[in-house]
Amino acid sequence: MASSTLDAILKKYTAAGDDTKDKVLGAAFTVVNQEGILYSGSAGRIDFADDARSWDADTFTYVASLTKLITSTAVMQLVERGLVGLDDDMRAVVPQLARMQILRGFDGDEQPILEDNTTPITLRYVERG
Structure with a gap:
């Protein structure tokens, strides 16, 4: 699966601007195999405010029962x-x-x-x- 496809999936399901219906605020994921990192990406934002900081791979989040x-x-x-x-x-x-x-x-x-x-x-x- 190409990086552009994974980027598109992230963008499709994360909040952007006023478009928050049925979306998560932000997400990041990394795909690895024995050789190392194949993909690392993130999208969305850390808060509901339109001008909130972008979600990135270093964003701290409470994972509760995850x-x-x-x-x-x-x-x-x-x-x-x-x-x-x-x-x-x-x-x-x-x-x-x-x-x-x-x-x-x-x-x-x-x-x-x-x-x-x-x-x-x-x-x-x-x-x-």
């Missing part, structure tokens, strides 16, 4: 490669999970009531959460 998407993608790549299974107990893979306790509530003195986790922690369970 880390879940990235983590899920990475985990599913491990599953796809056969390195872990959806029903494998992750306590064997990440030993710290085996030591974690479950908070069941608080006692009369407001002290935590903790118990050991005896149930397998699987990717299938975590992914649906």
Whole structure:
């Protein structure tokens, strides 16, 4: 896919001037392979104001729960490669999970009531959460 095509996609879906309907304010993305960066582009602006600064590759943005998407993608790549299974107990893979306790509530003195986790922690369970 040519850089001009990717630039056109960015411009089509990002805000420009008064044209903000069904568009994101700004976006940036980079395409890479084993050899390095194939494409890096950005479009749009950082604010609703028409004279707002342009969105660029260095624009800081709050990504909130986007880390879940990235983590899920990475985990599913491990599953796809056969390195872990959806029903494998992750306590064997990440030993710290085996030591974690479950908070069941608080006692009369407001002290935590903790118990050991005896149930397998699987990717299938975590992914649906």
